[in-house]
Amino acid sequence: MRIDLRLLTALVAAALGALLLGPLAVPATAGHGEEGIDPDNKNQSVRKHSLTEKGNKAVNWGFGQLENSVIDTSWTSGDADIGVYDGDYDQNQWVGQVRCVDWNHNAIGWPTTCDDITMRLDTENLGPWSQWMWNSTGCHEFGHTGDLGHRQSSNDSDDNSCMRDDADAPSLIYLDGHDDDAIKQTF
């Protein structure tokens, strides 16, 4: 079999570059639905950072929903897998967000799973809403930390999941059986 030396050189260079350059060389990603933030294990510790009363209740609710899945959740006042904040973040688009702030990488620097996640609830945008909407948002964001993506009416026909992708379903406060099965598949 004839080996293309140029291709081989390029692949070796890419692998070395990944090793040497680390996270500074991370490139564009493609965005897709039905995906969340991939946690690195089934034991997720959660730290609250000076939450408002409604934010605290919402986080307790979402924590409980994730606990009902295959993921074991616990509270901590120290280093946490999931750090939760609420406040006014000066944007009008969203009520809750999660992002990975520390990826694990494999031997060639390839990001694999997420070690630390930051969760934010926007008190300004959630402010006028009842506790139901806060809890729905808490459930939704904790679902993302279990690698769940969004669901739409077309794949949540019984209107039963807090993972619906917009704020027009404030009464949906549960991770349903479909969501729990999806979390299991992550592990």
Next chain:
Amino acid sequence: MNVSRQVGGAWLAAAFLMMSGCGSQAEVSRAVTWDDRPESVIKGKEIHHFESLGEMVATADVVVVGTVGEARRGGWYGDPGAPDSTRARLVDVQVEKVLWAAGGRRVEGSLAVANGSWGPEGIGYMTEGVRWLEPGERGLFALQEAESGEALELLNSQSQFVLGRAGVEPSGDAEGDLAAQWRGKPVAAFLTAADKGAHDAATGAARPDTKGEPR
């Protein structure tokens, strides 16, 4: 396929580009290195979700077609540098056509538009499938005033449509109905539909999305 694996695939490709001299260097400001491309994604729960272009237009403050200029760092969302803060990535959009300007707004020249963000540690984030725009790209953007007043922001993750030679590239969840309807379709057909959406919004045939308002 999960997010991390998507990141990984593109990561390796970019590593190769940098090794071969085609990559760009991240800017360095004090101790923070600001990624020049998104490393990761932000997921979340949005206020709006649109079923049609008309509904999107009717909800917007401004809808324009324009060409993207250089990107720069903007202000902070939250307390600057705090662990829960993010920093805006702004692009200037040279306006080619105004489809909608609510309340008689005067729109001309160039608009500053928020597009992506960084964490306080410099990690670049792409929010909900809204990719970072590159200079020279042309797109349609459905925008709203931002609290900071520094720049306009997209209504939601569905509100950016890059218009290229390969057709329309919608933002947001790939499985979303609006994105699926327009992905890869001819730009001319899309702009005709957007014009109709603006007409429908002006005549009241299309109504703003109010589902996200408290009740």
